[in-house]
Amino acid sequence: MKPIIKIESLSKKYKDADQYSLNDVSLEINEGQIFGLLGPNGAGKTTLISMLCGLIKPTSGHFTIDDLNYTHHSSKIKKIIGVVPQEYALYPTLTARENLHYFGSMYGLKGSYLKDKVIETLDLLGLLKFADKRIETFSGGMKRRVNLIAGILHNPKVLFLDEPTVGVDVQSKNAIIDYLKVLNQNGTTIIYTSHHLAEAEDFCTHIAILDRGRIFAQGTPSSLIASTEKAQNLEEVFISLTGKDFRDGQ
Template sequence: MIQINQLSKKYKGTDFFSVSNLDLIIHEKEIFGLLGPNGAGKTTLISMLSSLLKPTSGSFSINGLTYHDNKNELKQLIGIVPQEYALYPSLTAYENLSYFGSMYGLKGEELKDKIHGHLKTLGLDQFAHKRIKAFSGGMKRRINLIASILHQPKVLFLDEPTVGVDVQSKNAIIAHLLALNETGTTIIYTSHHLNEAENFCTRVAIIDHGEIVCKGFPKELIAAQENAYNLEEVFLSQTGKALRDHA
């Protein structure tokens, strides 16, 4: 589904590459985890793959479409759940979702049915006509997710989709994502919740300094790392224990 060849990004005025000569293949219907410390290049990579950021060099394709030749068509295949809330606080949940759905070409009864279907599944139907600014963090996260999947994307990019939410909201989000994956959506997921990633992802890649330091099935990575009992211990072994404060 996604093929990445020698992809690199260097921001203007910086001395180092945020992503450096990265090669990666992600298969159709995978739930693929991109894991790494702060500043490792995860968000930069997702921004390039979602056509929000122009690569410095290298190439990638999604479902056979390339950034250089098929940028507009590529955008129609994907959904993005950003780390920050991408919602209008003064609008209601329904108004937000109607707006984002219309941007994907949805309208009429089809759009209405999709909105109410997702709201009901995620326990938010009764709040459809409440303003977003009155929502809790977990409720906003769920609306943020719905806004990105109304058009049933072939590929969904998730940047910290469960950060700062309560356990109930996290479970609802993960269950909804698993159901979406069952219908055929390939999921690319980043998070600092390594226990969550270990259970949620089919494969993972650990990124540090813009490069992949290891990748594979979580259980195989754990088994291959001496004295490791979970993915967090593999992560620390590969990236070190030094603080990664980043601004």
């Protein structure tokens, strides 16, 4: 498989910051992978994803997505990526259907295609009977599922997920992960961040572990476990590489 994302010597230092949030990161993500970006608080995960999504500019280095350079083809890149942020990107006083029609129209979807796509995805994620209920009445798991749908209505080639199952019940988590696996099988490359290491070990095909703005290790979950002395799972690999110190406020 060919790389769909190529990152070369990417760095970011925010104004007035003492240190780089991301420091000389190079990485290739192949088409069809479920690629986990894992790390403690302050590791640089959100900064990296924010740059790849075009939300912030790198201090140095460059990247391409599907052979499109962000400096010259940012509008084309935005059409082929989907973004599902950790915070709910929904209008609470609108219904689920109204929210999804709004976000779908932003991607250029319209008419019967958009209408059918909204119904199809709501149904697949167990939300069709709540389609005309206001988002403010939804549970956290329901909001998380609608949040996911809003980011994938346009069938993106690359999907960025920031903590897609945080704070949800087991049933919602399983529904989200199962749906993401189907999306991946249908050709969507997924870039995923999470603090749920057991979930990441099961879900991701490849993983990079970041800390203090640098990549410390990358590979398949099984290869990372095998190459770390006495590690039985991904959490033990993570602790071995990043240490046991608290990262609160970093």
